[in-house]
Amino acid sequence: MTAVISMFGRLGRSFLGMVSRLGDATSLSSASLGLLPTRPWQGRHIVIQMFNIGVGSLVIIALTGAFTGMVLALQGYYTLAKFGSESMLGAGIALAIIRELGPVLGAMMLTARAGSAITAEIGIMRVTEQIDALEMMAVNPRARIIMPRIIAATLVLPLLIALFDLIGMGAGYLVGVELLGVNPGAFIAEMQAKVTTHDINTGWIKAVAFGFLIGVICTYIGYRATPTTEGVGKATTQAVVLSSVGILMLDYILTSFYL
Amino acid sequence: MIRCKALTKIFGDAAALNSVDIHVRAHKTTVIMGGSGSGKTTLLRLIAGLDKPTSGEIYYGDEDFVHMSRRRLYELRQSMGMVFQYSALLNSMNVYDNVAFTLHEHSDLDEDIIHTIITMKLEQVGLRGMEHLMPSELSGGMAKRVALARAMAMDPEIIFFDEPTSGLDPISAGVITSLIHDLRIKSHHTSVVVTHDVDAGLRIADHVVLLWQGKIIAEGTADDIRHSEDARVRQFIEGRPDGPIPFSRSSTTYVDDLLHKPGTVRIEP
Numbered sequence A: 001m002t003a004v005i006s007m008f009g010r011l012g013r014s015f016l017g018m019v020s021r022l023g024d025a026t027s028l029s030s031a032s033l034g035l036l037p038t039r040p041w042q043g044r045h046i047v048i049q050m051f052n053i054g055v056g057s058l059v060i061i062a063l064t065g066a067f068t069g070m071v072l073a074l075q076g077y078y079t080l081a082k083f084g085s086e087s088m089l090g091a092g093i094a095l096a097i098i099r100e101l102g103p104v105l106g107a108m109m110l111t112a113r114a115g116s117a118i119t120a121e122i123g124i125m126r127v128t129e130q131i132d133a134l135e136m137m138a139v140n141p142r143a144r145i146i147m148p149r150i151i152a153a154t155l156v157l158p159l160l161i162a163l164f165d166l167i168g169m170g171a172g173y174l175v176g177v178e179l180l181g182v183n184p185g186a187f188i189a190e191m192q193a194k195v196t197t198h199d200i201n202t203g204w205i206k207a208v209a210f211g212f213l214i215g216v217i218c219t220y221i222g223y224r225a226t227p228t229t230e231g232v233g234k235a236t237t238q239a240v241v242l243s244s245v246g247i248l249m250l251d252y253i254l255t256s257f258y259l
Numbered sequence B: 001m002i003r004c005k006a007l008t009k010i011f012g013d014a015a016a017l018n019s020v021d022i023h024v025r026a027h028k029t030t031v032i033m034g035g036s037g038s039g040k041t042t043l044l045r046l047i048a049g050l051d052k053p054t055s056g057e058i059y060y061g062d063e064d065f066v067h068m069s070r071r072r073l074y075e076l077r078q079s080m081g082m083v084f085q086y087s088a089l090l091n092s093m094n095v096y097d098n099v100a101f102t103l104h105e106h107s108d109l110d111e112d113i114i115h116t117i118i119t120m121k122l123e124q125v126g127l128r129g130m131e132h133l134m135p136s137e138l139s140g141g142m143a144k145r146v147a148l149a150r151a152m153a154m155d156p157e158i159i160f161f162d163e164p165t166s167g168l169d170p171i172s173a174g175v176i177t178s179l180i181h182d183l184r185i186k187s188h189h190t191s192v193v194v195t196h197d198v199d200a201g202l203r204i205a206d207h208v209v210l211l212w213q214g215k216i217i218a219e220g221t222a223d224d225i226r227h228s229e230d231a232r233v234r235q236f237i238e239g240r241p242d243g244p245i246p247f248s249r250s251s252t253t254y255v256d257d258l259l260h261k262p263g264t265v266r267i268e269p
């Protein structure tokens, strides 16, 4: 009996802990976003972060995009051939990538490549007292460190995902048409006929939402990391895990809204 | 200039600072000394506004520092500098940009003028010509000197130092100590120095505050401290391991621990 009660006690406490962290994250992020640049030249910190986050992720996005498109072509062809509708391959690949795989895999790759780096960088700034130093130099660390990274992640991810989609569809075309012998005219025509503006918008909305989520989670966990070397290590892992799970959960919610 | 009344800071259920009263005099060097864990860093962070006290008051002039708005705090901080224990240079920028950081952020000066100022500041700490180096390319002593130049960039009225000499070789430590002293004499700012380096501390101090377990146990001029009769003060400045200040901070006895008596931590076989 006491064991059950203590289990509920622990569950309750960890739930309360989660809720209070969620509240803390929300207030930190919204306070930081309230510090948007007021003069154009202050926007340079955002641009610098977009560069840091975006350029470093280009190769990994291109690679995952290519292989996703290629494997989709193989799997799609295998399935569609059973119904004798190989001509639908282009549409199938495009819809899967634009609506689902581009945003989700692109966001996962950004988390792994740039999100973890954001958390580690901010955590190290905390350990080495650089955040305190900014504070002492009368520069608000939330305006200088958190806000630009959240905005940059939100703006950069849609661009990266657009690249992912293009490369993925291109690679799918190569495998489907050149390797498996699907009629190129049918491939393109079905693609154009079946992909609607609504599908593309779904992709955009997901991309923006995932970028924002990654920015908020990775900056928050880095900023609040225990200021030790192990603390930063743990925070980095936690940021990647939470962002990835968060992306998949948010993906379900958004998909059910925008189907 | 700064007055603290009954400052208390509690972490968990232990008081890192216990009802400390302190008066930092303008244009003087106040040195806060004490053993490891005595609350020096905690006190400095409170006075600099990096942490809030659990209770107690801090006044800058006659302004309430604890309940000050962030805007006013940042205004005040433009006339403050701080040299952190591990320098805390911004590692994404080179030496020049680190030292020029506050000028770039808070002044409308032309880059030509900023360049002149930075050259002068770096000359003062003996690092002119190192502008292009990144923080990762600096030794600990050089980083400290850059941090000192950065803290002085805006000609602050008050500079805080956290362990300015710890982790440095005797020569670098001596150089930093002399710099702190000479620059203070030249530019008339107020200094607050936290250190456990007794010799350096007493050499530069106009006023010494000795902390032990979060409380002030002695206060006065360097000579007052040197000639103090208090057994705890004597033990500290002579660096003796035994005396009224125990080396071990354990609350259980050593023999009990070795015999695995109840209430002690056991090492499982």
Ligand SMILES: Nc1ncnc2c1ncn2[C@@H]1O[C@H](COP(=O)(O)OP(=O)(O)OP(=O)(O)O)[C@@H](O)[C@H]1O
Pocket: B011, B012, B015, B016, B034, B035, B036, B037, B038, B039, B040, B041, B042, B043, B196
């Ligand atoms: N963030 C914190 N969380 C919990 N306890 C803390 C924290 N900071 C300091 N303490 C505790 O407060 C006490 C005083 O710490 P403080 O860092 O002020 O000591 P110090 O005099 O600067 O020591 P040192 O010379 O080793 O730097 C210590 O017992 C320490 O464990």
Ligand SMILES: [Mg+2]
Pocket: B040, B041, B042
């Ligand atoms: Mg300390």
